[in-house]
Each structure stands twice: as structure tokens, then as C-alpha cells.
Amino acid sequence: EAGVTQFPSHSVIEKGQTVTLRCDPISGHDNLYWYRRVMGKEIKFLLHFVKESKQDESGMPNNRFLAERTGGTYSTLKVQPAELEDSGVYFCASSLSAGLRSDEQFFGPGTRLTVL
Amino acid sequence: AQSVTQLDSQVPVFEEAPVELRCNYSSSVSVYLFWYVQYPNQGLQLLLKYLSGSTLVKGINGFEAEFNKSQTSFHLRKPSVHISDTAEYFCAVTRFSGGYNKLIFGAGTRLAVHP
Numbered sequence: 001e002a003g004v005t006q007f008p009s010h011s012v013i014e015k016g017q018t019v020t021l022r023c024d025p026i027s028g029h030d031n032l033y034w035y036r037r038v039m040g041k042e043i044k045f046l047l048h049f050v051k052e053s054k055q056d057e058s059g060m061p062n063n064r065f066l067a068e069r070t071g072g073t074y075s076t077l078k079v080q081p082a083e084l085e086d087s088g089v090y091f092c093a094s095s096l097s098a099g100l101r102s103d104e105q106f107f108g109p110g111t112r113l114t115v116l
Numbered sequence: 117a118q119s120v121t122q123l124d125s126q127v128p129v130f131e132e133a134p135v136e137l138r139c140n141y142s143s144s145v146s147v148y149l150f151w152y153v154q155y156p157n158q159g160l161q162l163l164l165k166y167l168s169g170s171t172l173v174k175g176i177n178g179f180e181a182e183f184n185k186s187q188t189s190f191h192l193r194k195p196s197v198h199i200s201d202t203a204e205y206f207c208a209v210t211r212f213s214g215g216y217n218k219l220i221f222g223a224g225t226r227l228a229v230h231p
Contacts, residue, residue: 003159004159033218033219035219035221040223041223042120042221042222042223042224043160043206043208043219043221043224044221045218045219045220048218056218059218091159091160093160095217103217104162104165105162105217105219106162107152107159107160107161108159109157109158109159110159
């Protein structure tokens with residue numbers, strides 16, 4: 001069974017440009033999460049989808065970030081326009097269901113974004 | 117709100133030596149606790165988790181962790197490390213509640229195992 005995949009693995013862009021990150025969760029997983037790790041700091045939650053609906057986007061830094069999950073399958077995270085402080089590693093995770101007991105989140109390898 | 121503190125950013129250790137990676141958390145509600153590992157150029161992999169029951173939790177690759185509620189700690193241990201254990205380790209918590217489970221992570225501990 002394929003794990004969570006993310007594309008691209010690396011992206012280097014200039015300040016002011018637009019970048020779109022993609023995440024393909026494990027097939028059948030309703031829950032999809034985005035996290036970000038800025039250099040050397042903790043991994044921080046960005047947002048959570050249940051199927052195609054945004055359940056919680058409290059971690060999104062500002063309105064330059066837009067996440068979508070078309071049809072409840074893959075998700076994209078667009079940064080427009082990118083700023084220097086957006087550099088970091090963006091992780092995607094998916095889980096089967098978020099019930100009463102914590103459901104394991106499976107993580108992708110991350111996308112390393114560098115904004116110059 | 118929950119928070120996680122990993123007390124050591126880097127831990128160097130010799131091969132076959134024991135290791136302990138420390139994790140403390142703060143929360144006003146009951147939490148689930150996790151340790152994840154990230155090997156170079158890979159995603160995060162779940163090592164072990166504490167949901168309830170026995171406070172000593174055994175995970176993959178010979179790791180174990182002990183939940184200590186009074187000290188709000190969840191330290192990770194391995195009695196004898198291998199070179200292949202070199203990686204970054206993350207402690208995380210999530211709320212004990214129905215619904216979704218966003219993870220709150222610590223800053224990570226880099227374990228470097230030397231021959």
C-alpha cells in the first residue's frame with residue numbers, strides 16, 4: 001500500500017512568487033493534515049480536512065496561504081505571494097478516521113520550500 | 117492549550133550505549149502522547165504511543181517510553197543504540213477528546229550515534 005506522497009520534494013522560489021504544494025494521502029483516509037516546520041523549530045499544525053471540508057484552519061499563518069482538497073482526495077497548499085518567512089518543510093499527514101481514540105497519522109516525506 | 121518541551125536539542129551517544137530522550141508536556145486536559153522518528157530524507161514514522169493503560173509503552177526498533185502523569189513526562193529510552201538509530205526524534209501530544217486529533221510537537225531531538 002502506498003504511503004502519503006508529497007510533491008515536489010524541494011522547491012526554491014523568489015520572494016513574491018507563487019508555489020503550490022501537493023499531497024496525496026493514503027487511499028481511503030478521510031482526514032488530511034498539513035503541518036510546517038520552520039528551521040530548527042517545532043512542527044506546527046496548519047490545518048485539517050475531513051474529506052473535502054476544512055475542519056480546522058486555525059494554524060494557517062495568514063491569507064497568503066490557501067489549501068484545498070478537491071473531491072476529498074489529494075490536497076494542495078498554495079502560497080501566494082511567498083515571503084522569506086514561509087521557508088521551511090511542509091508535511092502532510094493522513095489518518096483513516098478521527099474517532100474517540102487517537103487515530104494514527106501517517107506522514108509524508110515533506111516538501112522543503114526555500115524562499116529567496 | 118497544550119505544549120511540549122524536548123529538553124535536549126542534540127544527544128550524542130556511542131553505539132551500544134543506553135539513551136534517554138526527554139519530553140515534558142503541559143496540558144489542562146488529558147492527552148495522548150506520541151514519539152515520532154524522522155530518518156534522513158524520510159517522513160515522520162510513529163515509534164510508539166500512549167493512549168491509556170500501562171504507563172510503560174513499547175514501540176518499534178527496541179524503543180520504549182514511560183508516561184509519568186505526576187511529572188508530566190514521556191521520556192523515550194533504548195537500552196542499547198545502533199548506528200541506524202541516528203535520526204531526529206519528535207515528542208507530540210494531542211487532546212483526549214472525540215473528533216479530530218491535531219498533533220502538538222516538541223522542537224525535536226537529534227540523536228547522533230557514534231561508533
